Amino acid sequence: MTARKSIGEIFGFFFFLGRRTGKTRVFALLGLFPVILAFVVRVVFHGRSGDMAAVFTEILMVFLLQFYIVILSLFYGTSVVAEEIEGRTLSYLITRPLPKPAIVLGKYAAYALLMFLMVAVSLSLSFFILNTGRLADPSLYLTFIGYLGVLGLGILAYTAFFTFLGAVLKRAILVGLVFGFGWENVIQYFPGSTQKFSIVHYLKSVLPYRPTGGGGGRLALLLFKLEPTAPAVAVLMLAVVAGALLALACWFFRMKEYLYEE
């Protein structure tokens, strides 16, 4: 079987498995929270579209970008390798005619799509509930696609990082938590080029709404202390980082021996 077909089959199998687990249901439910909040806000701020738009950009988008995709990527990214070792099911995969990198890439793709669907549902519903006053405006849809793209890139980048951690470390989840909710939350506010050492910096640089002059207006919270990188460069960096981390994850998975804890 070719590597491409192997990746495809692994993708199909784990996308099927991932959809069914209770944990996916819990994370999907978590994604409904911004939708519920959007609905509540809609009722409370009926007619005040400016306020509703602000709620989306300053509150819900912060939740989605700095919490939801991070927690999803952390769980599913580390699961790519760690769940096979914890569950002792790795034997079933590596005694198949599957190149080891295909296992990593196939599972990564499956989980990334699963997460993207959860995030897309959450984003779509909450965005359009809060922007019903502007449905006739074509720029709204471009903005929506922009937000979806940012979250999608975030999923790809964070999941790649956590996949790499899961392939290399035994206690990946804790390092991941410190990174996702410690490093990422702190370093993005550091002055100068220090903030470029975070994934969220590049994601924020690509946000579709950016008032000229930086941090201010409706995106004040999201863009606080942001010294943005040019969007094209930011997307390239995210792609390079994700690609490099995935390549490293594949390499480690191929070379490393994984022993089950007795």
Place this chain on the structure above:
Amino acid sequence: MTAVIAATHLSKWYGNVLGLNDVSLEIEAGITGLLGPNGAGKSTFMKLITGQMKPNIGTVTVRGRKVWNNPAIFAGIGFCPEHDVFYEDVTGWEFVTGLLRFYGYSGSDIKQRAARALDIVELTKDKDRLIRGYSRGMRQRVKFAQAIAHDPEIIVLDEPLSGLDPLGKRKLIKLIKAFRDEGRTVLVSSHVLPEIEALTSRIVLVHQGKILAQGDIPYIRELIEAHPHMISVRSSDPRALAACFVGDRSIQKMSFAPDGRTFVVETHKRDDFFARLTGVVLEGGIEVEEISSPDDNLQAVFEYLVGK
């Protein structure tokens, strides 16, 4: 016969603990039993030959091809792991068909193979039930099904009879023998001696990471020169019979069984003893009811070898 699986100077460490100690072994077609107590190195060896671990020193090949990071060879190998683990929330059918996808078969081929494998292990009726609702024996059988579904020529089974009831064990033993009759190579590991004896006479005894002995049971027995053979003779007048052998220097020990009809000797020269016994019986006219070798079994061989 050319070796199907060959290990050459294979050594494996877990930190400072030596798991496998300079093992060189060739496994040919047919059933080979890998026998040893827990912690002997059987699973380590199994993991090395199925590419789950990399040897620290030495090589292991399957049909002349290296195993580590060589996924292509697994098209012809089926592995049944020791641990009772499965993917969560899948039925037996989904489990077997899911893993069959990784061989590049078409959809209809996958269904056919899965149906056949589940039929062989008698799980057709329960194939749509979740595996976590299966009994221990059913779980063992579905594991076996995934190992054979793709029709491998080499099957590696790590403690396959563990958790099965006596009937289940019999069925599986019959199945494994059927695979052997089809010309496949089967490597089975167990720490339960009668199970291995029921499966095959070709065994490899492993202890503390080393191969203690390999070959047929009688052959191994013959090699244990340090330990005398036990021969039990039941007759109408055991003491009279025993008296004829008291002066024989090849007899190391003689004892009488509580039933009062059997005497047991230990001797280095078994053939000489039998020859003399024949003569004594004919000359003395003593009736002999039964002759047996209590230690001509795997248990005794193993106990001798590990010094218990």
Place this chain on the structure above:
Amino acid sequence: MATVREKGYSHWDGKLTERRFPWWPITRTGILLAFRKKRFKFVFAGSFVPAVVFLVGLYVSERLEDFKAFLQGSDRLLNINPNYFKTYFTNDSLLFLIVLVLGFAAAGLIADDLKHNSLQLYFSRPLRKKDYLLGKMSVIVFFVLILTAVPGLVLLIFKLIFAGSFKFFLDYPWLPLSILGYSALLTVFFSFYVLFLSSLSKNTRYVTILVFMIYIFSDILFGMLSGIFHEPAMALFSIKANLQQTGAFLFGQKLPFAVPAVWSFLILAGICVLSAAVLNRKIRSVEVIK
């Protein structure tokens, strides 16, 4: 031809060959042996303190304006009174570190037992459900007290030593009780919180995520609702805010949020009661498979 080997001392039988870097195993073993010594780990970690201090200095140099404002208020900040102790106990970092330590050390307390079907082993001994839960809780109690009561009392003792008199204690004689009381509150709450989550899944990694996720999410929820509705009562949604409210109350300080402290106590108690009910249901010797 098969041979029979004598069982003997298990040394490696292979042939010794030369390695490419023959000195490397010696180096690696020496480093690993050093780290096996418990005290060495502390000393080694401590030896990075100067580097960290200088790193902080670099950061401060970039943010001098911010820090000038901080220094101007330092006489207020370094005024040692019960508020200082309250600030130690209720600061975001300490609470986060408690959650981090418990995520590391306690997430698998019940999850691992569920995974390995060990409950049957426990209850086949003369052990009651409450003994089992008490045993598990004691693990959490140990870690939380090490981070709360112990340093709290040590800080108080060192304050008295550095001051050279008991005046501080005489001014605030109830302070040790506040320290112990709040430590007990944190201990009890986190015991129920972590054990409850640990009983929900057989997967320790998932439980670790839940421990953090719920803690952080509750705070984010508070932030979001507060940002929308501008109501101080939204603080009741946050575990951290409730802990800070109860801490301020127990240290006799001004409450951080304009909500009666009794509500925070009730919410924390409610979480404990819910956890106890779920634990009672989940911990049983027989697993029911649906």
